[in-house]
Amino acid sequence: MSGEPAVRLQVDRVSHSYGQLEVLRNLSLEVLDGEFVAVVGPSGCGKTTLLNLLSRFDRPSAGLIEVNGQTRTVYQKDGLFPWQTVWENIALGLRRTKDKKEQERQVKELISLIRLEGFENSYPYQLSGGMRQRVELARALAGTSEVLLLDEPFSALDYLTRLRMRLELARILKERPRTVVLVTHDIEEAAQLADRIIVLSEAPAQIRFELSITAIRPRDPTHEEVVRAVHRVLTELGVESGSGEYANA
Ligand SMILES: Nc1ncnc2c1ncn2[C@@H]1O[C@H](COP(=O)(O)OP(=O)(O)OP(=O)(O)O)[C@@H](O)[C@H]1O
Ligand SMILES: [Mg+2]
Numbered sequence: 001m002s003g004e005p006a007v008r009l010q011v012d013r014v015s016h017s018y019g020q021l022e023v024l025r026n027l028s029l030e031v032l033d034g035e036f037v038a039v040v041g042p043s044g045c046g047k048t049t050l051l052n053l054l055s056r057f058d059r060p061s062a063g064l065i066e067v068n069g070q071t072r073t074v075y076q077k078d079g080l081f082p083w084q085t086v087w088e089n090i091a092l093g094l095r096r097t098k099d100k101k102e103q104e105r106q107v108k109e110l111i112s113l114i115r116l117e118g119f120e121n122s123y124p125y126q127l128s129g130g131m132r133q134r135v136e137l138a139r140a141l142a143g144t145s146e147v148l149l150l151d152e153p154f155s156a157l158d159y160l161t162r163l164r165m166r167l168e169l170a171r172i173l174k175e176r177p178r179t180v181v182l183v184t185h186d187i188e189e190a191a192q193l194a195d196r197i198i199v200l201s202e203a204p205a206q207i208r209f210e211l212s213i214t215a216i217r218p219r220d221p222t223h224e225e226v227v228r229a230v231h232r233v234l235t236e237l238g239v240e241s242g243s244g245e246y247a248n249a
Contacts, residue, residue, distance in 0.1 A: 005032045006068065008147060008179040009054060014063030015204075016049055023049050025204035026063070033146075036173070036180040038190035040233070041200030041208075047183040048076060050205075051149045054181060069146030069179075074136045076151040076183075080124045086111065086135050087120040093142030110138040113172055130161040134168065141176050148178040154189065163221065166192050170218040191229035192219045199233060209236055
């Protein structure tokens, strides 16, 4: 065997339309085992659509999607059940674990991982937005799935909470490694977290360009490589002052 990491997700010449509306066009993408890929692109370009195809919630109109393993998704909109407590919401992620004692042990461990000890019996409405997102993460990390699909998980949070959540996510992934696809319109978030940033064009979305970031996580927003990556993406998108459309940074 070679030392090459396995391909975990494969998107091969995928196109997707909703009726007349063409959303994705001939998209190809490979995500390696353990890789953290961020997908950024304008609103409505098809990012959630792509995640829905990766989670097998939907099938592509054309092309192939291969997912080697189980996926768990954190959705763009609040995905917790409001009538269930923190404990119950997380336990839902472990419903396949039949052994009750083992389930209990794991929920406890996850609650400690997201630092919400003492809130086991709270309902989502009793938590702050950042706490709710941590519960969502814990639920998605419960069990043995290999792939984490994150759809703008922090976009509803204020800037400081977002900064904290990025560090939390990096910390949590160190303890529970996963292959991650993070959809976001926040370029700084992408640069702080991802090994690779994929920039999509307007719908019908195609990959406009991509770039890799090698600095170890957690990374501060002011980390040299993060700043450089943000600058590079903004320049490519033509929204950095002094740069034109498609300027070569
Ligand atoms: N189930 C659906 N039926 C019909 N059209 C849809 C459906 N889901 C999405 N669309 C359309 O497909 C396009 C892409 O939607 P999608 O939700 O994938 O975009 P997005 O990149 O996630 O946007 P945002 O950043 O705003 O979340 C939009 O024009 C949307 O209206
Ligand atoms: Mg979306």
